[in-house]
Amino acid sequence: MSRARPEPMQVVKQRRDAALNALVEAVPYIRFLDITFDRRGDELTAQLNFDDKLIGNPFLPAIHGGVTAAFLEVTSIITLSWSFLWPDIESGAIDPEEMAKGDLPRLPKTIDFTVDYLRSGLPRDAYARATISRSGRRYASVHVEAWQDHKHKLFAQATGHFLMPQKPPEAKDG
């Protein structure tokens, strides 16, 4: 009744980080907005790195509402993809090196997305975390919150519905 020895921590970390990097780096729009992800186990926090090109109202100044919406949508899609891919990353069914070479999984598609603007986005970094309210075989519902200086003072939140990518039939049998 001996159990397999747990993998060394560095191996686990390296695999998870490589998979996350491959997922994020593959999307040009995420690089354009300079959104990065911080990982603790399977929990992700997105960071929108401030730049002047993100300004919507130059008189205040404030981050463009469209950028805020995009930041929340990117956070939702990556978080949803990450949770969808997690079992395959852990089991080794997905090879992060192949992902980095361009063998990317299909991403969830946005059906609808509703953003509440709670206060204006200040010209500095912003953070966001998404929670998956429901994840079914075809549809998923996600809630996402964004803040800047204080975690409890959200500047925007959103709820969206997504169409999940369908796993190929052979993956079901394995």
Next chain:
Amino acid sequence: MVDKVKLAKQFIEAIPHARELGMALTEITEGSATITMPYDEKLIGDPKTKVIHGGAVSALMDTCCGAAVMSHPSAPGGTATIDLRIDYMRAATPGQSITTKATCHHITRNVAFVRAVATDEDTDRPVATASGAFTVEKRF
């Protein structure tokens, strides 16, 4: 009201993020605006299909809705988004620019209600629609 329309046009074209995405205001009348955004590889959201990210469409929708509010005869100044809902009907065709038309269909002293439609070159089949509520500011 010509000045107001001109003012709204100047305001929109001065937005750093709108310039960054190459947005061009093609038509603006009282309470309605049309903005076009060219296809750009930096906006790709799905590397496999080269379809642009929904977030870029959101930025276009939000800008266009704001322009429609500011061009309304009853809006004294600027505006900010209170909420915006976007429904994605289909993927925009890669390589084609996206055009959004927004209409401010109702305005009170404090709130403006806006609807918008986005299409690519196939103007009969919308890519996305939006509806939102915006603040009515006393100044710019």
